[in-house]
Amino acid sequence: MHDLAEVVARIERDERLPADPWLDVVPAPAPHTAAVAAFPGHVVVAADVDRPFVESFTDGQDLAAPLGPQFLGALEERLRLAAGSTDLVLLAAPVEGDPPTDLTPVPDSTHPRVVRARLHRSDVHAWSCGRGILTIGRGVAGRWEVAVEVDEDARNAGLGRALAAAARHLVPDGRPAWAQVASGNVASLRAFLAAGYVPMGAEVLLTPVASPVP
Known part of the structure; x- marks a missing residue:
């Protein structure tokens, strides 16, 4: 997928996001922001980082890692941003x-x-x-x-x-x-x-x- 807006549109159309590939790395949704979102079998990292950086924390198939403290802490440090709470x-x-x-x-x-x-x-x-x-x-x-x-x-x-x-x-x-x-x-x-x-x-x-x- 190309950006987070496409992800939002697909969910609003009740389309299931693909499990393979399970990870999307897309541009940040707005300047000076980032988002990490997890859905059934699919994770989206919307941030100004490259895919190898994200994959270095996922150990291949760890869908929980992008919402974990290690990755979020690294993302905060790299982007000079502060992570909010984990919201449903x-x-x-x-x-x-x-x-x-x-x-x-x-x-x-x-x-x-x-x-x-x-x-x-x-x-x-x-x-x-x-x-x-x-x-x-x-x-x-x-x-x-x-x-x-x-x-x-x-x-x-x-x-x-x-x-x-x-x-x-x-x-x-x-x-x-x-x-x-x-x-x-x-x-x-x-x-x-x-x-x-x-x-x-x-x-x-x-x-x-x-x-x-x-």
Whole structure:
């Protein structure tokens, strides 16, 4: 495959990625970034490195190695980037019609979840239901990424699931909705699974090292 956008498009078309060859090394998804993604029987390293560098860590057929600490540490050092958490990646098909949850667009919101979305995504849209926030924006390789946050005193009542489900109605152009969930965040994972999202794989994103706070 030529780039990470092609990988995203194939997954959105429900095409299984090849097990042979199991490793793709493609260009970085954007300047000063990198990504390592693992899917069933297939791994993609999207970074400005050559294939021999990656293969020197895989021992031939070690599909787990690219998401392991040894390779990620070497990638950080080589690219002068910092690896984020290992996230589960989920995907949901679009749903026609208006969302069943009453939402209000909040384009000028300063909610921390919206601020974070604007830092990492483009074309960010945001909605509020009063006790929770939903954002949708274009993220890695142009995919439409969903994030939700529920007020602490409104949790454990199905609101996160409702917001995740609403996103499937709101992604522009009838595109599928992607979600990244930190592997330990089981509450969020349950909400997205209940809203019809399906696990696709796992990924680590690498971004510039944050400047020290003065």
